[in-house]
Amino acid sequence: MTSSGWLIMILSVGSVTLLLTWCVIKVFTTPEETEHIHGFEQATPDVEKDASDKS
């Protein structure tokens, strides 16, 4: 690989890696919106409703 090839590869891979890292940090450091934003656990309302109707 040529030196310009190395440069292109490092710039491309580095830029997308930096962008992802920044996004991940930002997502995890925004505490009020990180987990359970709707205040209930994993649920499938209409499926569960069907099941309870049967029983």
Place this chain on the structure above:
Amino acid sequence: MVKRIKESWNSRLGVILAVAGSAVGLGNFLRFPGQAAEYGGGAFMLAYFVSFLLIGLPICWAEWTMGRFGGQAGFNSSPGIFNYITRKPAFKYLGVIGVLIPVIIYMYYVYIEAWCLGYAVNFIAGNMDFHDISQAGDFWGNFIGISENGSAIGFGLKQVGFYLILVFVLNFILIYRGISKGIELFCRYAMPTLVLIALIILLRVLTLGTPDAAYPERNVSNGLGFMWNPTKHVVEHQAESGAWIVEKEIVDRNQLEVAEKEAIANATKRVRQVTVSEQLLNPQLWLAAAGQIFFSLSVGFGVIITYSSYLSKKDDVVLSGLAATSANEFCEVAIGGLITLPAAVTFLGVAGVAGMGTFGLGFNVLPMVFANMAFGGFFGFLFFFLLFLAAVTSSLSMLQPGIAFLEEAMKTNRKQSVALLGLITALGCGFVVYFSEDVKALDTMDFWVGTFLIFVLSTIQIVIFGWILGIEKGFLLAHEGSAIRIPRFFKIVMKYISPIFLIVIFSLWVAANVFGLDLRTGEATYSGYIKDLFIEPNAVAWLSVALIGIVAALFIFIITLNPEYKKITRKGSK
């Protein structure tokens, strides 16, 4: 009629992983490296990042914003959301495209998903001991029934039938479990697993060195050079007409010196350096880069708009959209760009890899590579299992718009909508699998729906956001609850530049791929897809187009039955 209870995502991380899972697919690991290498790494990446900023991110943010806005009014599918935002009757029919695209693509995508699972199983079972590329090609041909219609239907270990049923059922079980317990839960585990597997394979590929001393030019460095070098060196010979014809590309420095000496001795040969500027002047490169961004990010599929409709008003869309997009870009550039071609060139050389299409690279070249690698059975299994995971997270996202549409327009519950969509997609998938000769049905449907209609839907979406909803209101909506702000210059980008860029790219694409215009020489011959329909009519191509038309007509009919859409149109508000 059953009263529906509003579904919702369980966490922000969950929706980000689900959207990223939708975007990360076979294209990241197979299509992207092939495109980048064909057009010269540096020049292609420049056009690629420009396209990312001008169409990828803007359409992505527009979809996230419009989806959440429509979701607040109780709509989860493109027809309902378009109708609600525009208050124009025609747009609910245009919204059908946003349901048609994922449903039709699912019909053939699940077939390819089954190939990935089948290859993973066969690697573990030790059935992939190939000695040359033709053996790998024969295995693939037999596996998918490429020689004769109907020959793909079989249930042995080396036939696709069993895997197809397995992945079809898996998809519908997960989709039946719902947004949070099905899609979100699966993506929460599948996406980190996918990245972990990719990093293990990446480590293996980058430490391959020069596996065969008899071919010193076949090494990782030249593999990376084939992918990333911005200038290319091609050997050309002069035809009797005087035109110079490209013979091959050379990456290895020693081979280049030999070729240059040969060219000095032979007047009908030359070694030409293709510079970055020369490549950037090639419209085909821009078309390829924009197309890759477009299809890779899952924008214009009708998926993001449905996924984001399950968010609440205060949930962030700007950071979530950027995070999902960046996860896809990481998988594509940082993983796909370092695994596929370097591995292939290390074992087969540049000549054995150049010009291979997505399927050729993925299902002929790479199995051959893994077959010749130490612990190849294990790494081959890992790679195709990685593709399988990427495919499942994508195919799940293709089902949700259809489920949302049926629940919304027909007032069915999840069980009924899953059963109806299961029937429609099973019939369509059966059609694709039966007409397997030369993958004609798959190829025709992918061209007209998986490419053509995606351009159309993206253009409609960005026009609705920038011009009908209005760019100021659009930005206000996007920033409700947002963790970060969209830079102000994106107002100009999203209102003017994205639609113009998109229309120009779309026009060039139609000229090149429908009318067969060579964008460099100006010569034109109709593409195979037009020939199949109008010049040398092909029954399977016509049946494929008819299938698309029947599904579209069914969806339009269902829309006419829904009184809620009419109510919005008539009164101007819900």
